[in-house]
Amino acid sequence: MSDPADALGGRLPLADPAALTAEQRALFDRMIARIVPWADEAGFASTAKDGRLIGPFNPALLNPAVTASILDLSVAERTHTSLSQRVREVVILTVGAVWRADYELYAHLALARTAGLSEQAARLIATGKDSNDLRESEKIAQRLTTALSTAHRVDDALYRQAEIAFGAQGLADIAYLIGIYHAVCAVLTLFSIPAPGQAPHS
Template sequence: MTAHTVPAHTDTLGGRLPLVDPAELTDDQKGLVDLLSNTLVAGVDSVGAQATTGDRRLIGPFNPALYSPAISAKFVELQMFELMHTSLPERVRQVVILAVGAVWRADYELYAHSAAARAAGISAHAVTGLANGDIPDQLSEHEKIAGHVARQLSSTHRVDDALYHEAEKAFGKQGLVDMAALIGAYHAVCTTLTLFEVPAPI
């Protein structure tokens, strides 16, 4: 399947949850679809990945969101606020997101953010390494530090003193708070994707 091919509707794309039929949306779900279409879904589309089926059903983390639209709408707002106000460069963000996704082995997250990372200028080889749980040498020093922080914190729930001080020197206190917020947000995304066994559309 090419980056521009829209998958046909199949129940397997929802994992453990049926894909919500656009013709059967409640008012709250319609509001969430509008919000997603103008924010996160548009972002996925912009990097050549897929967030909908051929019959306009949402896939990835967006389909589970429709099962709890009130909470999901606020989480989308948090994600957009992080994106707009973070001090972290986009390449660093994508390194962090892929490092988290690799720990969780969250297929859709790795699929969508591999595309986003390539769009941000990270080489295909480095993206593949990140998705496999590595911290590739092709990354900049700051990117490698961010990857190590995200991986260590996600896998051990701690960051050792040496890495912490290296990260604080690289990103400052605000940068580390921003990184913690990003890591936390994508733990939530990956929790949803793995709980419901949501696949990538490939």
């Protein structure tokens, strides 16, 4: 009988910590030490009950050298961004909505709540809809992220609104954040990785 936790890997089996290479084990330990407490605090699962990594953290073990650099980039983005936590989560949920990436939306709905977004607003963003329960700058960030993520263009009017709201550095920070989460969502979608409690897509 198969382990139900295996479904959490989508198209990939969940990596057995006992079978990892030295490089994979070092990355696994880093994620256990840093990502798991962050996820636990926000209220989403990053491991199966037996301690194996789920979500994007399981395929991250396939290439430890690249993943370690991506983790460094993610830490730098969070540490040095000019964006508020609320705006960051609006951007991330908007990217997740474009990709319909179940695990990303599951995790960042929890993180959006900790950032102070209302449940209703976060869920509307996660389904690609507008919410009146957002600050004006957050609405602009959602429109900007949608334009870049779908049309891959930003018209002059939206650009001017976003530049006034965030400044040039803020616009660059939004672009970097979008890029990071397009990579995350591409991995999740490629391997059909579900959120806990959801069946993988066929």
